[in-house]
Amino acid sequence: MELALLYSGGKDSSLAALILDSFYDVTLVTAHFGLTEDFEHGKAAADALGFPFDMVELDRDVAEEAVERMLEDGYPRNGIQRVHEHALEVVAERDVEAIADGSRRDDRVPTVSRATAQSLEDRHEIDYLAPLSGFGRHAVDRLVEQELDVETGPSEEISRADYEGELRELIRSNHGEEAIKTVFPDHDQTIVRGRA
Amino acid sequence: MELALLYSGGKDSSLAALILDSFYDVTLVTAHFGLTEDFEHGKAAADALGFPFDMVELDRDVAEEAVERMLEDGYPRNGIQRVHEHALEVVAERDVEAIADGSRRDDRVPTVSRATAQSLEDRHEIDYLAPLSGFGRHAVDRLVEQELDVETGPSEEISRADYEGELRELIRSNHGEEAIKTVFPDHDQTIVRGRA
Numbered sequence: 001m002e003l004a005l006l007y008s009g010g011k012d013s014s015l016a017a018l019i020l021d022s023f024y025d026v027t028l029v030t031a032h033f034g035l036t037e038d039f040e041h042g043k044a045a046a047d048a049l050g051f052p053f054d055m056v057e058l059d060r061d062v063a064e065e066a067v068e069r070m071l072e073d074g075y076p077r078n079g080i081q082r083v084h085e086h087a088l089e090v091v092a093e094r095d096v097e098a099i100a101d102g103s104r105r106d107d108r109v110p111t112v113s114r115a116t117a118q119s120l121e122d123r124h125e126i127d128y129l130a131p132l133s134g135f136g137r138h139a140v141d142r143l144v145e146q147e148l149d150v151e152t153g154p155s156e157e158i159s160r161a162d163y164e165g166e167l168r169e170l171i172r173s174n175h176g177e178e179a180i181k182t183v184f185p186d187h188d189q190t191i192v193r194g195r196a
Numbered sequence: 197m198e199l200a201l202l203y204s205g206g207k208d209s210s211l212a213a214l215i216l217d218s219f220y221d222v223t224l225v226t227a228h229f230g231l232t233e234d235f236e237h238g239k240a241a242a243d244a245l246g247f248p249f250d251m252v253e254l255d256r257d258v259a260e261e262a263v264e265r266m267l268e269d270g271y272p273r274n275g276i277q278r279v280h281e282h283a284l285e286v287v288a289e290r291d292v293e294a295i296a297d298g299s300r301r302d303d304r305v306p307t308v309s310r311a312t313a314q315s316l317e318d319r320h321e322i323d324y325l326a327p328l329s330g331f332g333r334h335a336v337d338r339l340v341e342q343e344l345d346v347e348t349g350p351s352e353e354i355s356r357a358d359y360e361g362e363l364r365e366l367i368r369s370n371h372g373e374e375a376i377k378t379v380f381p382d383h384d385q386t387i388v389r390g391r392a
Binding site for chain 1: 197214215218219293294299301302310313314317323324325326327328329330331332334335338339342343
């Protein structure tokens with residue numbers, strides 16, 4: 001069965017790929033707005049893990065909306081959620097039996113409710129899987145340590161193929177460098193370099 | 197990492213075992229009240245799948261309470277939920293890094309909320325995993341067809357090592373055969389005979 005997994009090159013979506021790999025023909029798919037070359041980090045991680053890789057292009061208007069929302073809120077949660085829901089809709093258009101993402105039990109964002117999942121499945125006639133949604137943070141950390149070689153650092157230094165890099169770039173170009181700090185707190189990111 | 201998976205011999209807990217098998221040293225554990233020999237069906241399915249098997253004994257008082265609740269309600273949901281929560285507490289006492297069950301995204305019962313999961317983890321210093329909680333009914337059915345050899349039939353004829361068999365037996369002995377029908381609707385069960 002063909003499955004497309006929304007992929008950032010980070011530890012969560014990489015671990016989701018390893019879990020699904022025994023049961024599906026998994027392709028790692030990075031969704032991007034065409035604003036940066038960050039998708040390259042998704043491709044590099046996918047290559048390092050030995051999975052097929054592809055990209056889908058998202059609607060630039062959704063990025064603009066998300067950024068305005070984030071600046072208004074003063075935090076990124078609702079904007080990221082909006083982009084993730086859009087990305088799932090785009091990936092669900094692919095010719096696959098199932099789509100998946102790396103969302104975890106303890107994530108605050110993005111979250112996919114049971115109702116949203118069912119709606120995606122019914123409208124697109126696909127299965128939506130969140131293989132990490134039954135795993136807490138501690139269990140994920142243990143599995144990542146066992147299975148993956150990761151590099152961790154501040155989010156300005158570690159580039160991933162997630163939405164954050166492109167949304168930061170869009171805030172910078174529309175509102176200037178300082179505006180980024182009003183939305184994104186300092187935090188660490190991880191990028192996957194290969195298997196442990 | 198050692199993991200104990202609450203196991204009934206049915207398709208959900210069997211599929212959960214296959215998912216976890218790549219990452220943990222999985223032991224399939226059937227919880228029982230000592231009221232019937234139904235645990236034998238769990239052992240047979242575990243043997244057929246090639247997993248180590250063990251049993252834990254539950255508190256008979258919990259079965260009595262659950263049965264009274266079910267008769268009062270006229271449906272099994274709350275009684276089954278009570279037994280499942282007790283079973284998780286008992287399995288969490290084992291000397292393992294993680295425990296798991298076969299609960300699915302679309303299950304009405306048993307359900308384990310994020311708060312219950314976190315509480316189990318904190319009090320017992322273990323990880324609690326629900327590997328199927330990110331899979332809907334359709335995805336589970338497809339994976340079962342791909343991975344497992346199952347037998348399906350009416351619940352009076354297909355014996356599993358789940359709580360239902362023992363709770364039916366307890367209702368029969370306390371309240372007579374007819375009382376069973378006031379609690380359990382007619383429905384099909386599946387038991388796993390091996391891998392596909």
